[in-house]
Amino acid sequence: MLPSILTPALGLFAWTLVAFIIVFLILKKFAWKPILNMLSERETTIANNIAAAEKVRAEMASMQAENEKLLAQAREERTQLLKEAKETKDKIINEAKEQAKVEADKILVNAHAQIAQQRNAALVEVKNEIGNLAIEVAEKVLRKEFAEASAQREYAKSLAAEISLN
Amino acid sequence: MTLGSIAPALAESHAEAGHEETGFDASSTILGHVQDAYDWHFFDWDNHPVSVPLPVILYNKEQGTLDIFMSSRFEHGHAEVNGYQADHHLHTITRADGQAFLDFSITKNVMSMLIGVALMLWMFLAIAKKYTRSGAHVAPKGMQNFLEMCIVFIRDEVAKPNIGHKYMRFMPLLLTFFFFIWINNMLGLLPGAANFTGNIAVTAALALVTFIVMLFSANKHFWGHLFNPPGVPMGINILLTIIEIISLFIKPIALMIRLFANILAGHIIILSIISMIFIFALMNEVAGWGFAPVSLAFTLFMYALELLVAAIQAFIFTNLTAVFIGQSVDEAHHPDEAHGFEGAAHH
Numbered sequence: 001m002l003p004s005i006l007t008p009a010l011g012l013f014a015w016t017l018v019a020f021i022i023v024f025l026i027l028k029k030f031a032w033k034p035i036l037n038m039l040s041e042r043e044t045t046i047a048n049n050i051a052a053a054e055k056v057r058a059e060m061a062s063m064q065a066e067n068e069k070l071l072a073q074a075r076e077e078r079t080q081l082l083k084e085a086k087e088t089k090d091k092i093i094n095e096a097k098e099q100a101k102v103e104a105d106k107i108l109v110n111a112h113a114q115i116a117q118q119r120n121a122a123l124v125e126v127k128n129e130i131g132n133l134a135i136e137v138a139e140k141v142l143r144k145e146f147a148e149a150s151a152q153r154e155y156a157k158s159l160a161a162e163i164s165l166n
Numbered sequence: 167m168t169l170g171s172i173a174p175a176l177a178e179s180h181a182e183a184g185h186e187e188t189g190f191d192a193s194s195t196i197l198g199h200v201q202d203a204y205d206w207h208f209f210d211w212d213n214h215p216v217s218v219p220l221p222v223i224l225y226n227k228e229q230g231t232l233d234i235f236m237s238s239r240f241e242h243g244h245a246e247v248n249g250y251q252a253d254h255h256l257h258t259i260t261r262a263d264g265q266a267f268l269d270f271s272i273t274k275n276v277m278s279m280l281i282g283v284a285l286m287l288w289m290f291l292a293i294a295k296k297y298t299r300s301g302a303h304v305a306p307k308g309m310q311n312f313l314e315m316c317i318v319f320i321r322d323e324v325a326k327p328n329i330g331h332k333y334m335r336f337m338p339l340l341l342t343f344f345f346f347i348w349i350n351n352m353l354g355l356l357p358g359a360a361n362f363t364g365n366i367a368v369t370a371a372l373a374l375v376t377f378i379v380m381l382f383s384a385n386k387h388f389w390g391h392l393f394n395p396p397g398v399p400m401g402i403n404i405l406l407t408i409i410e411i412i413s414l415f416i417k418p419i420a421l422m423i424r425l426f427a428n429i430l431a432g433h434i435i436i437l438s439i440i441s442m443i444f445i446f447a448l449m450n451e452v453a454g455w456g457f458a459p460v461s462l463a464f465t466l467f468m469y470a471l472e473l474l475v476a477a478i479q480a481f482i483f484t485n486l487t488a489v490f491i492g493q494s495v496d497e498a499h500h501p502d503e504a505h506g507f508e509g510a511a512h513h
Binding site for chain 2 (some may be wrong): 005019021023026032033034039041042067137
């Protein structure tokens with residue numbers, strides 16, 4: 001005959017059923033529900049945080065790309081600016097040179113003209129001076145020559161002789 | 167059942183055997199240890215049992231009387247209480263006059279279960295309080311961390327894959343099943359403890375819960391498939407329906423037997439290995455002492471195995487419950503998958 005091992009005892013069956021159901025109801029209300037809620041809440045938070053971090057990372061990456069682009073642009077702009085500046089500088093220098101040359105030429109021409117003018121003036125003055133001197137000398141000579149009346153008459157006679165010869 | 171209580175108890179049997187000629191009766195000793203009892207017996211000291219008496223609650227159906235008393239009043243089977251008698255080891259209570267009675271005693275197994283239940287309530291109410299107090303965003307610590315791991319395991323590996331999107335409704339039940347069985351399995355492994363989950367009444371009660379939940383959560387699709395399998399001719403239809411109805415009952419019965427047999431077998435094996443010391447000792451004292459280390463080594467191995475089995479059986483019971491519930495609430499999307507899983511789980 002089999003021992004009582006294989007025949008379920010009603011008392012133990014009933015106690016187990018009652019205890020299990022009571023434990024189930026108590027734990028369901030006061031343990032499982034709060035624990036499971038907290039777990040899913042935490043998981044949602046973690047998932048959200050990960051998503052947010054991923055988003056920030058993507059943003060950072062795009063920002064970095066943008067920065068890189070800006071930097072490249074800035075670099076290009078700088079090169080452009082430098083080039084333009086150099087061009088401007090060259091242009092200004094050239095212009096200045098040209099202007100200086102023109103100015104110098106003008107000054108030279110002016111100088112030449114002035115020199116020529118002054119020389120002419122000087123020449124005229126010299127000529128005048130020489131003329132005056134010659135007249136003065138001639139006057140003096142004439143004055144001396146014609147100081148006597150006989151000389152004056154003789155000179156007039158010679159002049160008249162010249163005319164009559166014609 | 168248990169190392170600690172076994173050896174002295176066996177020594178007692180041995181001493182008794184000294185009076186008679188039959189020697190050491192291993193099978194009755196082992197069966198005695200895996201049975202329920204009306205007191206919590208630890209060991210015998212100087213031929214006197216050291217045990218804690220437990221309340222006996224008996225209802226006499228014919229007289230309509232309720233008797234509540236401590237099992238110590240039986241005086242280890244020597245005294246009769248209100249017409250009730252007990253055997254020497256307080257395993258069974260009978261009435262000499264043959265009147266029918268109901269027995270709702272707080273036996274050793276019930277006591278063990280109450281301890282397990284108290285442990286469970288204390289553990290989980292404490293960690294639930296931790297969660298509600300510190301909020302969801304604080305990392306779990308210590309015991310909370312370990313239990314959370316188990317809870318998440320049941321949710322992600324048991325409930326979600328087997329039940330589908332309605333899994334949250336059944337999580338409290340599955341968690342209660344898992345921890346109830348696991349904790350009581352572990353308590354049964356303590357020295358001097360009861361063989362609670364290795365008792366068929368216990369597993370029957372648990373399987374009944376699964377069965378009721380299965381039936382009450384079943385949807386139209388489940389009943390439709392049960393009573394009118396689509397796409398089969400009339401004759402086979404009747405046959406299939408009969409088979410389906412039988413299988414409906416076989417599911418909880420399989421659950422009941424699996425847990426009961428696994429735990430009981432573990433206890434019996436450990437007890438048998440220990441008993442071998444005394445069987446050898448009866449043949450020759452030197453053989454008994456010589457076999458003791460071998461037996462201890464085997465027992466240690468079995469103990470480690472039983473620790474594993476305690477968790478595995480709790481998991482299997484929970485998992486199969488989830489599978490059965492999953493079949494009840496299945497919406498006919500992937501019947502192949504569900505049947506495949508059931509088949510795999512049965513093997």
